[in-house]
Amino acid sequence: MSDCDHCHKELSEPRFYLDRNVQDFCYSNEGEFVNAQVLYSDSINYFCCAGCADASVSGILHLLGLKILPPTTNPVGICANCSGPVDMTVPHVAYSLMEATKVMKPWMTHLEVHQDEYLCVVCQNCDNQLMEAEWQVVDDDETGLLELISLRSKEIA
Numbered sequence: 328m329s330d331c332d333h334c335h336k337e338l339s340e341p342r343f344y345l346d347r348n349v350q351d352f353c354y355s356n357e358g359e360f361v362n363a364q365v366l367y368s369d370s371i372n373y374f375c376c377a378g379c380a381d382a383s384v385s386g387i388l389h390l391l392g393l394k395i396l397p398p399t400t401n402p403v404g405i406c407a408n409c410s411g412p413v414d415m416t417v418p419h420v421a422y423s424l425m426e427a428t429k430v431m432k433p434w435m436t437h438l439e440v441h442q443d444e445y446l447c448v449v450c451q452n453c454d455n456q457l458m459e460a461e462w463q464v465v466d467d468d469e470t471g472l473l474e475l476i477s478l479r480s481k482e483i484a
């Protein structure tokens with residue numbers, strides 16, 4: 328497995344993941360925010376502790392041309408790149424910092440998610456890699472399965 332992307336030590340538990348997610352927001356008939364549905368999740372960086380994550384995350388986002396924005400549950404968000412509107416009700420790219428423990432059981436490995444901190448969202452114009460293929464989980468490979476299970480634990484959490 329990976330080492331910490333900041334201090335290069337082996338990852339401990341819990342570890343931190345910088346995730347690039349494709350998600351959409353669900354609302355009730357009354358227009359109340361229900362939840363953010365994650366369609367696809369990709370961990371782009373790994374950190375051994377909150378200190379390493381804090382030291383690195385804003386720099387990584389900065390390299391991507393993004394800034395950390397306050398979380399919102401509004402149907403229209405603000406793009407971290409161009410400051411334009413993001414339609415949160417359709418699939419869009421969001422970045423988050425997830426704290427999780429890797430639970431190894433003889434029959435499976437899954438991630439127990441403790442916290443998922445919202446960092447920012449990006450509009451469709453600024454992230455044009457948002458392709459349909461992205462949220463098709465390949466079910467015969469192990470990482471796809473691990474992600475699927477991790478998504479399920481996210482929903483429970």
Ligand SMILES: [Zn+2]
Nearest residue numbers: 331334375379
């Ligand atoms: Zn570290």
Ligand SMILES: [Zn+2]
Nearest residue numbers: 406409450453
């Ligand atoms: Zn944008």
